[in-house]
Amino acid sequence: MIFIFNGFNRAALIEKLTGNRVISKLYDFVKTNRIKCKCAGLAMLGVGCLTMSLLCAGVTVGFNVSYSGKDIAVVGSRSVLQNAISIATENITDTKAQKAIASPEFSLTLTVSDRLENAAQLADSIIENTDCIGRAAVLKVNGETVACADAQSIKSFLEQRRTAFYVDGAENSAEFVDTVEVEEGYYLKSEISEVNEAKSVIDTLNVKTVSVIKTEVAIPYNTVKKTTSEKTVGYSEVVTAGCNGLSRVTESVEYINGEEAARTELSNEVVTAATDKVVLVGTAIKKVSASERATASSAGLICPLASYRISSYYGDGRNHKGIDLCASRGTAIFAAGGGTVTYAGYDSDFGYNVIIQHSNGIKTRYAHADALCVSKGQVVSQGDMIATVGSTGRSTGNHLHFEVIVNGVRVNPAPYIGL
Ligand SMILES: [Zn+2]
Structure with missing residues (x-):
């Protein structure tokens, strides 16, 4: 005034x-x-x-902002609107979504002062009222967009996939093999897909899992042979039972999509050491008594192998009822004496074996043969080839198990074959 x-x-x-x-x-x-x-x-x-x-x-003047035909805010000046558009554009990284924000219409009106909105509030209103855009996230693999869907669902599916190959009870860590990024923001609704589509893409991502696994592993015991000249060849006795030990092994195992790709032992701690199994083995050559030798010589038998090594005598530590003569597989076995073949066949203990009935009440058995050369009922002469050495039946190596049976009793064969 x-x-x-x-x-x-x-x-x-x-x-x-x-x-x-x-x-x-x-x-x-x-x-x-x-x-x-x-x-x-x-x-x-x-x-x-x-x-x-x-x-x-209590009334002030403001500009009414009408956007896409709808009143969305009242602001204090035109510059607020310009700032709001700038903020809205900055908040939207997707260029297609940026373009979707049309220029708002502008009009002036009167309103109460406490309804004026600032640029940030108006920016939010502009975004909210742009019907063709929506809040979502794009999933990028090595910089390339492979999916666009609800952000929370994408994050949840990624976490499920990343931890899918964890090993129970192990210390696990995992990461995607490729560079995986999630960019949240506003995108065209037409480009936002159903979450299941995003899940199917995520389920193809390669995952490297590293699991630190602790296991308890048995340490097998060793078998140690000790010899004694106090026992004859073929004697065998377990003097100390073997006992497995236990070790605790920590390994780092790398998996690609659950398939083991690499394994590194981090530590190996012996919890309990193994105890050796100790076997006492006889080395003495068995002596044959003079009376045994005299009786045997009257039988007139010969040794059924031309060359051999004795691996077990009659009556050793396991109540052995014959003598074991080692020779290589296929070595000829001869009839110790002439007679009739009363058995030529196979059984689970003796494998392929032959029994010859001689005169004077004596029988001989030739067991664990590889092949038989005679058949039941056949008459053979002393020295005829009747079979070949093998390891059939209950046997652990190539040898001839030879028995002499006198009147139904299996006796020591050694003296009968000049040992
Ligand atoms: Zn034997």
Whole structure:
């Protein structure tokens, strides 16, 4: 009022009044709506009075923002809208979604002051009211977009896939073989797919899992042979039972999609050492008594092998009822004496074997043969080839198990064959 009565200065008045934000808007309003005032002083007086009235009523002036035909906010100035558009664009990284934000329509209106929104709030409103975009995430593998879907679902499926190959009870870590990135933001709804589509893509991602696995492993015992000259060849006795030990092994195992790709032993701690099995083995050559030798010589038998090594005598530690003569597989076995073949066949203990009935009540058996050369009922002469050495039946190596049976009793064969 002082300005009006002390020499009117329009420019000074406008400058003074526009120092007030509200008056500035009203002035802008007047200019925008081309209100013709012949007397600027009166106009500004009117503006001042109106301002005072509005301020007293708690009302201020704002710009109504109408976007896509819908009123979405009231702001204090045009610049707020420009800032809001900038913020909305910055918040959207996807270029297609950026383009979807159309330029809002602008109009001016009066409203209460506490409804004015700032640029950030208006930016949110613009994004919310852009119907063709939605909040989602894209999944990128090695920089290439392979899926676009609900962000939480993508994150959840990725975590499920990453941990899918964990080993129970192990310390596990896992990572994707390829570079996998999730970028959340706003995208065109037309490009946001169903979560199951994203899951099917995620389930093809390669995962490297490293599991630290602890296992307890048996340490097998060793068998140690000790010899004694106090026992004859073929004697065998377990003097100390073997006992497996136990070790605790820690390994780092690398898997690709659950398939083992590499294994590294990190530590091997012996919990219990193994105990050796000790076997006492006889080395003495068996002596044959003079009476045994005299009886045997009357039988007139010969040794059924041309060359051999004795591996077990009659009556050794396991109640052996024959003598074992080692020779290589296929070595010829001869009839110890002439007679009739009463058995030529196979059984689980003796394998392929032959029994010859001699005269004078003596029988001989030739066991564990590889092949038989005679058949039951056949008459053979002393020295005829009747079979070949093998390891059939209950046998652990190539040898001839030779028995002499006198009147149904298996006797020591050694003296019968000159040993
Ligand atoms: Zn034997």
